[in-house]
Each structure stands twice: as C-alpha cells, then as structure tokens.
Amino acid sequence: MVDPRKTPLYDMQVKMGGKIVNFEDWMMPVKFEGVIEEHKWTRQHAGIFDISHMTEFMVEGPDAVPLLKTLMTNSVGIGDFKAQYNHMCYPDGGVIDDLYIYREREDKVRIIANAQTLETDGKDFNWIKDHIGDFDATITDLSLDRARLAFQGPETMKLLNPITKADITQIKRFNWIYTEVTPSPTSPTSQETIPIFLSRTGYTGEDDFSPALGSFEISCDNKHAEALYQTFLDTGAKPIGLGARDSLRLECCYALYGHELNAGITTIEAGLGWVVKEKEGTKFIGQEVILKQKVEGAPRVSVGLNLLDKGILREGYKIFKDGEEIGYVTSGTFAPTLEKTVGLAIITPEHRAVGTELDVQIRKKMKKAVIVKTPFYTRGRNI
C-alpha cells in the first residue's frame, strides 16, 4: 500500500495544531480551531486554505485553445489573463472533472482541477494528453511542483493588497495576473520577493464584484510554499481546514466533484447548464447528450433542500415524495451562517418546484424537508 500524500504545508499545519485527516489520499487539515468558527471567520474576516492537493497543468502550443475547445463544455473563448469555469465530460455526458482554465496567451493555458486519489491519479492529465492527436499542443503536469493556496473572505483585499507588488484591487473577478509577494520577516525565506500566480476566483462565495471585496486563489513554486503560507498568516488571516471549505462551498451551492458531479451525473443534471456553450466549428466530447438535455430537460435535476425537522442531511440519504423514492442527497451540512440544515440533492424533475415538501429517510425515520431557492447564501443576502 502506498502512503497518503502530503502537501508542502503539511509540517507547518501539524505544528499549528491542524487536525489531519485522509482526504482523497492526501493528509490534510480538516480543522484548526473548529469548523464552525473557521467558517464564520472566513465569512467575516479572511482565511487561508491549503489547496495544494488540487492538480495544475499547463497546455501549450499553437493549438492549445482549439484542443481545449474539443474537451471543455464552456466557450474557452476568453481573453488573455481571464479565467473560466469548465467541465470535461465523457461521451455520455457524465462529468470527468470540473476545473478552471486560465488563458495566458492563445498558445498557453493553465488548468487547475480537482485532487485525485492514488487510484485516479492522472485522470484529467491523461484524458487531455490522450486527446491531443493531431493538435499541435503539449500538456505538462505542474501539480507536484507547485503549491496552491486560497485567500478568501471580505478582508482579503485589505490584508493581501499591501504585500503584493501589483495593486490587486484593479483585478476584476475571473481575471488573473502574475505578481510578487513581499515575504513577512518571520517567514522562512531569504527571497526578497515570491513570484505568484494570482486569480480572483474562489470557492467560498466571498466576492461581490466590487474592488474592495475580492477573494483570490494563488499558486507558487513549491520551494516558496512555506514562506508564502507564513506571510499570508502573518497578515492576520487565519488558517482554515477542509471542513469549513466544504461548509462554505455548500452554503453557496458550489458543486463538489464526487458528490454533485461524477461520471454518472451530467453537467445538466447537476444544474450547471450555464457551463455549456455551443462552439462554432467545434464539438466537445459529450456535446450531443448535454445539448439534448439542455434543450429537452434531463432525467434528473439538482435541487437545494432545507430540512424542516431536526437533524442533519448527509450524502446518500434517500428522498421520497408520497412514499415513492425520487432521488438522494448529494451533500448536506449544518450551515453555520444560516443556522439551518441544508443540502443538495438530485431528484426526478417533476418534484423540483421551490416550496415542494419531501421526505428524507434519515436512518429509520422519515424527516420533512422543503425545496428552497439556491444558492442558500449569497454575500449579504441569506435564505
């Protein structure tokens, strides 16, 4: 058996008291002070997330964009230094992974995608590589050479801007830059500056398009990972574990691969039709099924649930309407900002209307839930 992997920040996180768990065969902190506390801190202040377990690739060559257009559901037709959320799908429309593409030039596009287990290691990389064919393009796996961090929360601009060379308040949402960070005096480096990739994107919902309230995702060379992490923490932002990362994304109804998305769920069934764009002159893999579902409707739909009875929704719980099984919960949690039990579910479309009451089987008991509008949380506006 191969041991689970560790990110370049593992030792620091252990020293800081992170409670380490195995997530997708990565030894990662699930929490530092506490999931709920970290969740609320991120909503009110700012938090630093180690997301180095995720994967990072560079697609280069004159055909980088044409290649990606055949694999990605979204337009891919973005300008330089823009980011775009995408799905890669199998021919039957099932999702291989959800990811971001970051175009640097027409012939250079970065990809940041989900972590893989030891068993699925190389899934996205090989899928892209195996479809290069006659395209004049190459793909390089940067995953293990680089560390990835997220700096999220309403105080991010205030804390991060003073230590970046660029004025990051000028970066619009879904844009990115290369810049440099001045390391803090306590950070373990002799470098005068740390070069970073900095993207105004995130998985917490803490961004409202205004210059003052932006959150970022960052990647840097492994050798600077500890110094960058320490520098970020020295701004006053707190380290946040995977537990709060999950509850923060769930309040915003962001899909998590392996739960809302998988090889057996299409982009349309997951309620992400906006990620699908027909592209002139190019078909993407899975297009036939996905476009048909987008027009005619999918056999299942994704909905948001609020549990009316006491309890917690968990993945896999069965959902019933008038005694008939109609679907299951894909993710659930106690939502700290809302102080409600919420969840996402995949059900048959006829019962999808907001306000529909359903039964969720929790162990031996049936509990009442109601379909609610999604997302559950939008910055400054709750359900």
Add this chain to the structure above:
Amino acid sequence: MDNPTDLKYLATHEWVRIDTDVATVGVTDHAQDQLGEIVFAELPDVGDSFSQGDDMCNIESSKAVGEVHAPVSGEVIEVNETLEDEPEKINSEPYTGGYLLKIKMSNPNEVDSLLDAAAYQATLG
C-alpha cells in the same frame, strides 16, 4: 480533560455514572474531540428500552455521525433536553451539562462489564 475516576466507560467512548439503579450516560471527552463541533443530538424518546450494546442514538458533528451505544440495558427515563438547542454542550461539558440521557437499569450486574477510567484511558493508546 481527564476522564473522571468516579465514572465507568465503554471502549466505544461512552461514559456512565451509576446512582443505585439509574445510569446517566454521555460520551467521553475523547469522543467529542474526535467528532468535532456537535451540531445535532438525535436522542431516543423517554420510555424507549435498549439492551446493552444497542445503537441507542446518534450525535452529529459538522463532518460526521457518531453512534452512541447503550452501556447498560434498561429504559430511558430522561433525556437531556437542553441539547436540543445547545448540542455544543457535548463538546464543552462532556461529563456534566453535556450528558445525553438517564436509563433505569434492568440488569445492574452489567456494570461489572464496564471499564474504569484507567482501563478506558489504556484503550486510547
């Protein structure tokens, strides 16, 4: 937090305080620490009966569900209703205000099968 020496324990991380034929039941400091912040306690109803070792109820944290086993056989005569609004008491006061319920024991001899504080501590390695 030390495990109080006046309590008995199960290797599955429940504690019991014996007061003649009534057993007060809770989960140990180790259990609450492993689960993380408790957000919901699904307690049985007063009047429910359990045999020793049965799944009696569940406590849920933001990340996991913890099963609580009946340390002794008997009938539930009281549940800690303050946990409905303050389940986090299981975290902050696992041996006092965060107790789960009280059981009227049907077989007090079962107490002999429980661990003392030192034996329970030894199971934690």
